[in-house]
Amino acid sequence: MTSLISFGIYMVAVFALAIFANRAGKSKSFVSEYFLGSKSIGLWAFAFTYAATSASGGSFMGFPSLIYTHGWVLAWWIAGYMVVPIIALGLLAKRINQVGRIAGAITIPELLRRRFENRNVGNLATLLVVFFMFFYLMAQFKAGAQIMATLMEGVPVYESAVAGVERVTAGIPWVGAAEGDYLLCLLVFAVSVIAYTTFGGFRAVVWTDVMQGVVMGLGVVIMLVLTLAQVGGLGNATKRLGEMTPPQFVTVIVSTGEVSQEDRRIPRGEWIQLEGESKVIRLKSSVIITAGETESEKVEALKLTTPDEINRVLAGIDATSPWTATITGPEELYAYGDGKKGVYMTAPGPSQKDSGGFLGVMLALSFFAFWTFSGAGQPSYMVRQMAFRDTITLRRSIVMVAVYFTLIYFPLVIIFTCARVLLPGMEIHPDRVMPEMAALLTSNAGMPWLAGLLIAAPFAAVMSSVDSFLLLVSSGIVRDVYQESINPKASEKQVKKLSYLVTVVVGVLGLLAVMHPPQFLQHLIVFASAGLGACFLMPMIFALYWPRTTSRGVIAGMLTGGATVLVLYLVGFLITREFGEYLLLGLHPFVWAVLFSSLAIYFGSLSQKPVSGAIRLRYFGKPVERTKR
Amino acid sequence: MQEPEELGESFRQSKREFWVMVGIWAFFAIWTVSYNGFFADGGSEGEPDILFGMPSWVIMGVAVPWVLAVSATIWFAMCFMKDTDLRDEEDSE
Known part of the structure; x- marks a missing residue:
C-alpha cells in the first residue's frame, strides 16, 4: 500500500506538469506549440525528452525479460547503444532542424512534402507513420498495463474492482476474453496518458519526459545497488548463473x-x-x-x-x-541450451525455439546496426530534432545522452542477469520480471514504499513514449491530412478542437487493439522500430544530404523499405506461425530494408528530372544566397 | 554525387560530420562483432571464466569499447562538430 502512495505522488506530479505546460503555451501559436513546443527546447529538456522517449517500455520491460531469458549474451545484443547517441542524435539532427526551419515545417511528413514540393511524398509519409506507430502504441499500452497490475496486486479495493470488471465484460466479444486485471489496468493507464497528452501537448510531453528521465535514472541506480547487495556481489551471481540450465x-x-x-x-x-x-x-x-x-x-x-x-x-x-x-504430457525442451551449463554466460545464449541459439554473429551485427540507425530513422526522434533551440544545445545533448544511456543500459544487463538468481521461474511471464524484481528487492530491503519509485521508472519510460507517439500520430492526421488536404483554411479554434479529438480517438483505438497482444513485448517494439526506420531513415538521409534526390526517389525508398520489413515478417509468420521476423542470410529485415531502400532512392531519383535550382539553393545553398531569393 | 559550387559551407560541414560519425560507428561495430564472434561463443561447460564479476568476454567485447565509444562521442560533440546558425528568414522576422 505504501508503494501505491509513492506511485500516486508521482502520477500527481505528471498531471501538475501537464497543467503548467498548458498554461505556458497559451500565448503562442496553437499548432507550433501543441506539436513542437514553439521550437524552443533547451539543453536539459532536449536531452531528456530524447532519452526518455527512446528508453520505452521495451527498455524497461521487454529488454529485462530478454536478459532474464537468455543471460549475458544480451550485453552483446544491446552493445549498439554505445554509439546510439552519436548516430541517432548526430547523424540527422543539425540538418533536420535547419531544413525544417527553412521549410517552416511542423511534422516530418510536412518537411518531406515541402522539401520536394510534392503532396504525395507527404501523404505517403503520414500513412506510414500512422501504420507503424500504431504497433508501437500497442506495445507501450501493454507494458503500462502490466506494470500497474503488478503494483496493484493484493490491494483489496483493486481485487474487488478486477472481479467487477470480469463480471461486466464476461459476455462482451473480444473484450471479455482478456483477463480482468490486465483490462482494468490497461483502461486506467490509457485514460491517464491520453488525458495529460491531450491537455498539455508537446510541451507537457517534454516536461514530463525530463521528470521521467530523472525517475528512470534514479530507479536503475537504486535497483543496481539493492540487487548487488542482495545477490552477494556480481561475481557470486555470475558463478551461480554459470551452473544454471534452462x-x-x-x-x-x-x-x-x-x-x-x-x-x-x-x-x-x-x-x-x-x-x-x-x-x-x-x-x-x-x-x-x-x-x-x-x-x-x-x-x-x-x-x-x-x-x-x-x-x-x-x-x-x-x-x-x-x-x-x-x-501428464511430453516435456518441451529448449531447442538450444537444454541441460547445458554455462549457457546463460555465453553466446549464442539459450533459445526455446531456435536450435542455433538466441544470438548468432550475423544477427548481432544486424542489431548493432539496428539500434543505431533505426534510432536515427524514427519519426518520433526526428520531430524532436526539429525542436531544439541551437547547435550548442544539440552538441551538449549528445554528450548528456551518451552518459545517460551508459548509466541505464549496462546496469540493466547486470540487474537482470542477477534476477535469474534471485527470482527463479519467471519464464512463465517474462515481461513482468521488472516490476516483480522491484517488488522483491524493496520487500527484502524492508522498504516497500520504494517499490513505488522503482516501478515508476519503467512506468515513466512507457508514459514518455506513449505520449510522444500519440502526439506524432495525431499531428500527422491533423497537420498533414486535415490542414493540408481537407481544410487548408481551418481556423486555429477548429484545429485545436480537432487535435484534441484526434489524440483521444487514436489513444482509444490503441487501447482496443491491445487487448490480446503477443507474448513478448519486445517483438512488437522491434517490428515497429524496424518498419519506421526502414521507411524513413534512408529517404531522410538522401533528402538532407544529396541535392539530386527527387520525389520519385523518396517515394520509392519509403515504399521499398516498408515493404521489405513487412514481407520478411510475413515470411517469418508463415514459417513459424508466430509473430516474428525471417532472418534472410541471418540478417535482420531492417538491414535488407536499408539496402533496398537506398537502391530504390538512388535509381528512382536518377530516373526523374532533378529538382529546380531554386529548391537546391534553398535547402543546400549558402545562407546569403538563400535570403537573396 | 557531384557537389555544385553553390553548396553552402554549413551543408558541407554537416556532410563531413556525417562521414566521421559513420566511421566511428563502423569502428565499434567491427570491434564488438569480431571480438565477441571469437570469444563469446560458449563451447565448453563447467566453471565460467569471470573477470570483474562478469564473463571475461563482456569486458573486452562490450564494456571497454562502450567506454571508448562514449569518449569518442564526447570528442566528436565538443571538439569536431561545429556550431551553425539555424535561424532562417521565417524565424528572424
Whole structure:
C-alpha cells in the first residue's frame, strides 16, 4: 500500500506538469506549440525528452525479460547503444532542424512534402507513420498495463474492482476474453496518458519526459545497488548463473488429498512439488479444482532443472501445502541450451525455439546496426530534432545522452542477469520480471514504499513514449491530412478542437487493439522500430544530404523499405506461425530494408528530372544566397 | 554525387560530420562483432571464466569499447562538430 502512495505522488506530479505546460503555451501559436513546443527546447529538456522517449517500455520491460531469458549474451545484443547517441542524435539532427526551419515545417511528413514540393511524398509519409506507430502504441499500452497490475496486486479495493470488471465484460466479444486485471489496468493507464497528452501537448510531453528521465535514472541506480547487495556481489551471481540450465515446459494435473465442498482456485505462479519427486513446477496460469473433485484439469507449467534453484524453491514451499502435481504430457525442451551449463554466460545464449541459439554473429551485427540507425530513422526522434533551440544545445545533448544511456543500459544487463538468481521461474511471464524484481528487492530491503519509485521508472519510460507517439500520430492526421488536404483554411479554434479529438480517438483505438497482444513485448517494439526506420531513415538521409534526390526517389525508398520489413515478417509468420521476423542470410529485415531502400532512392531519383535550382539553393545553398531569393 | 559550387559551407560541414560519425560507428561495430564472434561463443561447460564479476568476454567485447565509444562521442560533440546558425528568414522576422 505504501508503494501505491509513492506511485500516486508521482502520477500527481505528471498531471501538475501537464497543467503548467498548458498554461505556458497559451500565448503562442496553437499548432507550433501543441506539436513542437514553439521550437524552443533547451539543453536539459532536449536531452531528456530524447532519452526518455527512446528508453520505452521495451527498455524497461521487454529488454529485462530478454536478459532474464537468455543471460549475458544480451550485453552483446544491446552493445549498439554505445554509439546510439552519436548516430541517432548526430547523424540527422543539425540538418533536420535547419531544413525544417527553412521549410517552416511542423511534422516530418510536412518537411518531406515541402522539401520536394510534392503532396504525395507527404501523404505517403503520414500513412506510414500512422501504420507503424500504431504497433508501437500497442506495445507501450501493454507494458503500462502490466506494470500497474503488478503494483496493484493484493490491494483489496483493486481485487474487488478486477472481479467487477470480469463480471461486466464476461459476455462482451473480444473484450471479455482478456483477463480482468490486465483490462482494468490497461483502461486506467490509457485514460491517464491520453488525458495529460491531450491537455498539455508537446510541451507537457517534454516536461514530463525530463521528470521521467530523472525517475528512470534514479530507479536503475537504486535497483543496481539493492540487487548487488542482495545477490552477494556480481561475481557470486555470475558463478551461480554459470551452473544454471534452462527450464522445461510441461503439462501437469494438480491434485490434493482432501475433497472440498467448494471450488478451490490455485493462482498463477504457484510453486508445487511433483508427486514423489524432489522436483518443482510453477503454474503458467491459474487452475481450479472443482467442488467434490481431487484433481484439476490439465494446465501448463514450468519445471526447474537446476539443482540449486530446485532446493531453494523446495525449502520455501510450505510443508503443509495440500497440492502436488503430476506431469501428464511430453516435456518441451529448449531447442538450444537444454541441460547445458554455462549457457546463460555465453553466446549464442539459450533459445526455446531456435536450435542455433538466441544470438548468432550475423544477427548481432544486424542489431548493432539496428539500434543505431533505426534510432536515427524514427519519426518520433526526428520531430524532436526539429525542436531544439541551437547547435550548442544539440552538441551538449549528445554528450548528456551518451552518459545517460551508459548509466541505464549496462546496469540493466547486470540487474537482470542477477534476477535469474534471485527470482527463479519467471519464464512463465517474462515481461513482468521488472516490476516483480522491484517488488522483491524493496520487500527484502524492508522498504516497500520504494517499490513505488522503482516501478515508476519503467512506468515513466512507457508514459514518455506513449505520449510522444500519440502526439506524432495525431499531428500527422491533423497537420498533414486535415490542414493540408481537407481544410487548408481551418481556423486555429477548429484545429485545436480537432487535435484534441484526434489524440483521444487514436489513444482509444490503441487501447482496443491491445487487448490480446503477443507474448513478448519486445517483438512488437522491434517490428515497429524496424518498419519506421526502414521507411524513413534512408529517404531522410538522401533528402538532407544529396541535392539530386527527387520525389520519385523518396517515394520509392519509403515504399521499398516498408515493404521489405513487412514481407520478411510475413515470411517469418508463415514459417513459424508466430509473430516474428525471417532472418534472410541471418540478417535482420531492417538491414535488407536499408539496402533496398537506398537502391530504390538512388535509381528512382536518377530516373526523374532533378529538382529546380531554386529548391537546391534553398535547402543546400549558402545562407546569403538563400535570403537573396 | 557531384557537389555544385553553390553548396553552402554549413551543408558541407554537416556532410563531413556525417562521414566521421559513420566511421566511428563502423569502428565499434567491427570491434564488438569480431571480438565477441571469437570469444563469446560458449563451447565448453563447467566453471565460467569471470573477470570483474562478469564473463571475461563482456569486458573486452562490450564494456571497454562502450567506454571508448562514449569518449569518442564526447570528442566528436565538443571538439569536431561545429556550431551553425539555424535561424532562417521565417524565424528572424
